[in-house]
Amino acid sequence: xxxxxxxxxxxxxxxxxxxxxxxxxxxxxxxxxxxxxxxxxxxxxxxxxxxxxxxxxxxxxxxxxxxxxxxxxxxxxxxxxxxxxxxxxxxxxxxxxxxxxxxxxxxxxxxxxxxxxxxxxxxxxxxxxxxxxxxxxxxxxxxxxxxxxxxxxxxxxxxxxxxxxxxxxxxxxxxxxxxxxxxxxxxxx
Numbered sequence: 625x626x627x628x629x630x631x632x633x634x635x636x637x638x639x640x641x642x643x644x645x646x647x648x649x650x651x652x653x654x655x656x657x658x659x660x661x662x663x664x665x666x667x668x669x670x671x672x673x674x675x676x677x678x679x680x681x682x683x684x685x686x687x688x689x690x691x692x693x694x695x696x697x698x699x700x701x702x703x704x705x706x707x708x709x710x711x712x713x714x715x716x717x718x719x720x721x722x723x724x725x726x727x728x729x730x731x732x733x734x735x736x737x738x739x740x741x742x743x744x745x746x747x748x749x750x751x752x753x754x755x756x757x758x759x760x761x762x763x764x765x766x767x768x769x770x771x772x773x774x775x776x777x778x779x780x781x782x783x784x785x786x787x788x789x790x791x792x793x794x795x796x797x798x799x800x801x802x803x804x805x806x807x808x809x810x811x812x813x
Contacts, residue, residue, distance in 0.1 A: 662779065670775045674726045681720065690720060701761075701804070702754045711740045715758065722762065725770040734762050753811055760803035766796035 640649045681690075694716050698706045706712050714737035721730035737758055745752040751759075770792065777785050 663776075666775050666779050667772060670771055671726060671729065674724055674771050675729055678717070678721060678724065678726065678729060682717070690716060694719060701757060705741065705744055705752075705754050708740070708744065711737065711744070714740055718758075718762070722766060723768045725767040725772050725774075727772060730762065734758065753807070756807055757804065760807060761800055764796050764799040764803065766793075766800060 637649070640646065680686075695706070695712070698712070698715060698719075702715065706715065714733050718730055718733040718737050721733055738755060741752060741755045741758065745755065770789070773788070773792075774785050777788075
């Protein structure tokens with residue numbers, strides 16, 4: 625892969641020089657670090673903001689309210705394993721982080737939930753149904769408030785920040801349903 629990148633850079637540089645685009649190449653070279661810095665700062669500050677919001681939710685006990693709302697649904701999806709308190713805590717915080725569009729925080733709680741589910745797994749060579757369910761739901765990317773996407777669209781000057789939202793919801797829900805149905809069908813074979 626390193627060779628591909630090296631040859632790509634050489635080809636692009638030669639093409640730019642042959643087409644007399646030296647000024648554009650230098651401008652791009654000088655502007656790129658600023659653009660990357662702005663992008664990284666936007667994403668990091670967004671994650672900090674919503675991470676703080678998630679901490680407030682946890683410390684005020686509002687997560688217990690989510691527990692009352694989510695526990696029956698999670699019991700339906702994950703089965704009785706969800707009544708293991710430490711499994712439930714990580715799975716529910718993972719779902720809340722995903723719903724708020726906090727990808728990096730959702731990843732951390734998803735890894736912890738996966739580790740807890742793996743501890744309960746009787747077959748160490750094959751993932752349990754609950755582990756596969758967690759992967760399916762996380763991969764689908766369902767979120768009610770996609771903060772990272774909205775911040776990026778705002779930074780890059782989108783005129784309608786929420787134009788993608790209905791499509792994203794429909795696609796995410798469809799992927800979750802199809803994934804869970806396929807998982808159940810494959811499990812029964």
